Amino acid sequence: MRRKEKRLLQFAGLLIAALLFLPNVGLWSLYRDRVFENSPEIVEGPGGIPQIQGVNVRPQKDAQVGRDGMRRKDWHDYEAIRRDAARSGNGEQGKPFPLTDTDRVDQAYRENGFNIYVSDRISLNRSVADIRHPNCKQKLYGEKLPNTSIIIPFHNEGWSSLLRTVHSVLNRSPPELIAEVILVDDFSDKEHLKGSLEEYMVRLPKVRILRTKKREGLIRTRLLGAAAANGEVITFLDSHCEANINWLPPLLDRIADNRKSIVCPMIDVIDHDNFGYETQAGDAMRGAFDWEMYYKRIPIPSELTKDDSSEPFESPVMAGGLFAVDRKWFWELGGYDTGLEIWGGEQYEISFKVWMCGGRMEDIPCSRVGHIYRKYVPYKVPGGVSLARLRNTGSGMCMESKHFSSGSPVRLETCLKGRGEAGWSHGQVFTFGWREDIRVGGPMHTKKVCFDAISHNSPVTLYDCHGLKGNQLWRYRKDKSLYHPISNSCIDSNPTERKVFMNTCDPSVPSQQWVFEKTNTTILETFNRNSN
Template sequence: MRRKEKRLLQFAGLLIAALLFLPNVGLWSLYRDRVFDNSPDTVDGPGGIPVIQGLNRMGKDAQVGRDGVRRKDWHDYDAIKRDASRSGNGEQGKAFPLSEADRVDQAYRENGFNIYVSDRISLNRSLPDIRHANCKQKLYGEKLPNTSIIIPFHNEGWSSLLRTVHSVLNRSPPQLIAEVILVDDFSDKEHLKVALEEYMVRMPKVRILRTKKREGLIRTRLLGAAAAKGEVITFLDSHCEANVNWLPPLLDRIAQNRKSIVCPMIDVIDHDNFGYETQAGDAMRGAFDWEMYYKRIPIPSELQKEDPSEPFESPVMAGGLFAVDRKWFWELGGYDTGLEIWGGEQYEISFKVWMCGGRMEDIPCSRVGHIYRKYVPYKVPGGVSLARVFTFGWREDIRVGDPMHTKKVCFDAISHNSPVTLYDCHGMKGNQLWRYRKDKSLYHPVSNSCIDSSPTERRIFMNTCDPGSPSQQWLFERTNATVLERFNRGNN
């Protein structure tokens, strides 16, 4: 009897212990979460769930969705924590404090942005995470295709090019980067030759291709695409900064539909002070007017989604930054090789995608900063042809095209002896202010000089006005002398 009583007492004790302990498992979990959440060694994962550093670098374990696809959190919380602790010039995407010496014209001449400021900001600088809060909770496919990142460049600044590469490698899961291909479009700057080769030796995934002559943006991109080995091709400009977890949202959409071309949201890096911020009217889709001028317009209310962090369709893309399945890109025929520097290529690809049963999407949870130049610092391949058609409307700027189909890019010049380039028309006069004179010259009040031509070099540039110089005389067709005189008199 004593043995049976002893066993009964032992069983009763275990039962009582279980009844006391089990209800407190939830209390222990709550206590554990609170302690870890207040610990300096943790950061919030999806839904605010704390992730212990060192135990779970890439977030939560994979989850199986209703479609049977295993998805996981791709955030690199170690990298996010390191970025959050950084301080210094331009860190956290803050504007660099400019002095008058920093604003000298020479700082912009070669790149179209302030290279002096760029050189004083870390190549690994941190950026603000300005995604919608819902993006921090999203899971993406556990098995995503890898990608070749293609970055074409021509005479790009040293620090801006390297910062582009560093940001891509720093903020992308390594297993998703097959390679980074830098395609040099016949640059003549010394820092982009041997020095660049030697620097990139430390980055085994980076390789450099070079054109044998000046090809222009599109043929340079095609060279990179032809050499790409990744399952997906991702095109970036050479003065960009990839933001937190930018790549998985793009690749996930292509994994779901290989005929999708996807674009990140393009943030603005200020060309003066390198401050990083979102574009005005962030969630807007691409469109164009009858002059084929690209613009962004609000999404109609009936097409807006309840969750603004969800991908949305767009008629056309901006053109510079996007990802596409490599085989699908070539099935579409790639780019038309007759396209030159920029303008038109985004329409060509966009139209072919829609006509061939594909999709064009913008991905709000993928963000990449981009420097919008103050002006375009280089000339087109072969120079600007003197036989080119220009529209000399009765306005202060000069626009490319014929009178019925003008493109909204204008003649732009910055100083005496500077080349004449094409830049988006801004309507603010300044560098784009011109006067049409009776001696058939085109006068530029900002530089106090006239447009001159160099037939041997096939280019146009600013030079001291000389009424007797044939190279400064331009043929104006369909002019109205009375209106022209009134126009010049009003300018004076």
Template structure:
């Protein structure tokens, strides 16, 4: 009997939390809707004249926004010409000496191999061919990229920063915040400060005691000044044109939280490869564990590069009204982890 009463109390608690906090459901949403309705009607999708890389007027997209090609084709060409250890995301040729336990002890990956790969290495463009032809809004919000770390390896941390700076359109990358969660490694102190001088958009923040991942992220979020917040791990490598597709979704609806397909870097030889499986939906179970679940067959599209796309004009009246109402909402966190 007590077990049933406890279960009933848990269910009631979940219902109360949903009514108060879930977007577009509870009292909080009602308050935000009223605030949004009283504000200016024009949102981030206002039409702005733009020119594509071909010199022609950018194509109009949903909600009247002008669209353009954000690819940096010169940088892509330079990357394709690179050769050397780990270039083009190729596995590093390992020897037995490279597999000693010490190489994995502090970071969970082979730091010896990482140190022998360029900090500015090239990675393969493994997207679907249709992704390379996509146009996105020419009026995108900028972002603050927050990278928390604790005793991260020198080369893996710097390679993360290089890839983000090199493969992000300058006008979209507002700042990069490196948030040090009380590291005690010497290479992450004065040497890191001196190295980052070459990147004007990079700032280093440091905690006064060990805080943990979530509080460290929140510290970065508290001082970020960009339109959107992007969280990255400290051992990532951003790929070609990674940022515009994410920001484009937020430009359409500023309450959106986006997570891309996350590719895989092998912890032994640092080979770069695609994540297994097709595009999936992200979901949380009742224990709040994040999972990837397949898209139901009836919702799948013929174009793999648009797994969730619904052709323009086919959204329902309710969806269209909901989108327009939320266009002027404040930005939300953009999570990449």
């Protein structure tokens, strides 16, 4: 009997202790709730840092165990956020730089396709506005995440834009998640990207530089960096980006959950003129493409957002070169196709392989990275590209369109010389390819208007590209004429009136002979073969 009484007393003692001291029940719970109900209101201070009556508080970063048994924690670096929030000056908080007419000179864009003069006057460590969905500030991610190698390919990149990319990655990433930052130089010939860059990067932790032995192009340069990577995850960025607050953990968390996920941040826009940082039009939208393989962004179906637009969502294809992928999974997919020369198609290749091989393609709204969209592409790519100027052999003048809108005429104008391809008038650059049409603009900035002709003696105009051939079908013949099968006539020119029009084909007439300047001969041969 005494033994039973003793056990009852022990049980009662344990029950009283539980009621008093366990954190979520009993008297302690009542006391805690009452204290917190009457405590000063916690508000969000500058940079999203919680404050109690004006005093900055560093939130508890200890890991929490979720319902699924996973340990998660807050990866925000609140001290870095506080420092960024206190910064002021040119371009700080991602604000546009106040441009003058001097800042807008053409030379500012010549070498980089964006205003390098403005970039050089903005801090390499500049702050950007936290434009994430409010829910992102409360999210917790896995306590143990895979580390990553950041791969940044570049060719003749501007000094300040390249360094600002590296600084933003190092400043806004948890150090334990960065295995290394690999800069891959695709045979740059700018002096500042040689010894000076080597000396500068020695100061920065975990940064190393690889260099190609010849011009390889973007895709093979990325592959070189990926082959040298040691991290568990590979994260590709462009060389003119700025990582936003807490951008990396949301990406790595999804890969930790499913190693066959390729995940992309929201790509924000850094203005090529004033370097203002803002969201893309429509903000979070998923990638898609039309029948002509043009990338586009479309609204996310409501069933994917689950009433929370901060949640990751599936996307048919990714935007391009900003994404993270498990390193082993990347090579299981075969990496990139080494035959790809320039950007603009690699995202389809990777995306299709992911879906066909049982993977997932996701966009992550709580991860944001700013990107400069160039005014034009300022460099040549290996082997040339499918762009050309159409020079008339009779007059020595070039076809040009001053307006890239449907219905605008094509005219004959003096060929611009001596400034290189980047200095050509955009209206004198044309692209042709598998559609057997001819479009205004370089292959990476092609306008969706095509050469169009209605009938014999009609002017050559631009019209919205429809991809159905017809009036937009062209053949480039051995006699250097541009033949139009529908009207059974060729493009002719009148240099006196600067007109370009359709006329009865006559191989002996120089005004009907056109030479494609600065083009890829392989692509031209393919165009001719398909046409014939």
